[in-house]
Amino acid sequence: MCYIWLEETACICGRQGRRSASPPSSVTEASGSSGPCRAGGSCLFSTVTVLNPNGTTLGSGGSCATAPFFEPPVPTASGTFTIVIDPSLTNVGTVRVTLYNVVDITDSVTPNGAAVTKTFTTPGQNLRLTFDGVANHRYAFLAEQLSGASCLFINVTVLNPNGTTLGNGGSCGTAPFFEPPVPTATGTFTIVIDPSGANIGSARVTLYDEVDVTASMTINGASVPVSLTTPGQMARLTFDVTSGQQVTVRLTGNTIGFTTVKLLKPNGTEQTSASNSLGSFNLATQTLSTAGTYTVVVDPSLTNTGNITVAVTSP
Ligand SMILES: [Ca+2]
Ligand SMILES: [Ca+2]
Numbered sequence: 156m157c158y159i160w161l162e163e164t165a166c167i168c169g170r171q172g173r174r175s176a177s178p179p180s181s182v183t184e185a186s187g188s189s190g191p192c193r194a195g196g197s198c199l200f201s202t203v204t205v206l207n208p209n210g211t212t213l214g215s216g217g218s219c220a221t222a223p224f225f226e227p228p229v230p231t232a233s234g235t236f237t238i239v240i241d242p243s244l245t246n247v248g249t250v251r252v253t254l255y256n257v258v259d260i261t262d263s264v265t266p267n268g269a270a271v272t273k274t275f276t277t278p279g280q281n282l283r284l285t286f287d288g289v290a291n292h293r294y295a296f297l298a299e300q301l302s303g304a305s306c307l308f309i310n311v312t313v314l315n316p317n318g319t320t321l322g323n324g325g326s327c328g329t330a331p332f333f334e335p336p337v338p339t340a341t342g343t344f345t346i347v348i349d350p351s352g353a354n355i356g357s358a359r360v361t362l363y364d365e366v367d368v369t370a371s372m373t374i375n376g377a378s379v380p381v382s383l384t385t386p387g388q389m390a391r392l393t394f395d396v397t398s399g400q401q402v403t404v405r406l407t408g409n410t411i412g413f414t415t416v417k418l419l420k421p422n423g424t425e426q427t428s429a430s431n432s433l434g435s436f437n438l439a440t441q442t443l444s445t446a447g448t449y450t451v452v453v454d455p456s457l458t459n460t461g462n463i464t465v466a467v468t469s470p
Pocket of ligand 2: 454
């Protein structure tokens, strides 16, 4: 697998565009610059192509950045490849090209087991972590950047055992929390972390197999204390309703901080919800037109954990 990092080291000067009577829109004048342009136009990497040994195109791209990073497709042939750099218009300048032969980092991570720490040492390197997953389990993982350049987690994908995408996301944060969809298959899943550009650094991944807290309650019955101890863990509390009842879901003793509380109808769709960080709050009083089993879902924000007490009253 080959990746290319191109860096322009010459002076950047957009004034070259003034040589034409009507400068092309792609040529911009550097603010504050004055005097004639002496060396180095912009967009030296406006067209970059990698040719296969047989002369066909492996991949192409382009950028007006001063240090773009190119990641052409993985070649299927061996032999002599050619990188063609075709600057924009009449632009001239000096460039430096660094070519990497990239080997991805691979390992496995255990749900609810130890965190895995890995270091991206080569620009373009991805991290591929496999885990054994079970259909209908809900998995979530925390990705923490321990060192290095920003945006290591800009592209994060979870692959199903058959190689299709279960979910993807991304963040330039230093400790994003990912909650992919619940899988429908059992087997070996793969978390792929693909850092931004040429960025390298260290990352730690902690994977959770979420076991939600479940309980039942009754309207005007005892309140139910809930303790959520694992990042991503939720509570699901059910109660039965006869048609036309008015109910209010009441939350007290909230130490979770910001959390979303939803009331779901018997068919699983949302009746109402609220997101709050207060110690005590209620959902808006509802008149429930459908008889059946309703569910209160307590869903903490991100990695928040803590305690909350749930009650349902009429009204
Ligand atoms: Ca990358
Ligand atoms: Ca959550």
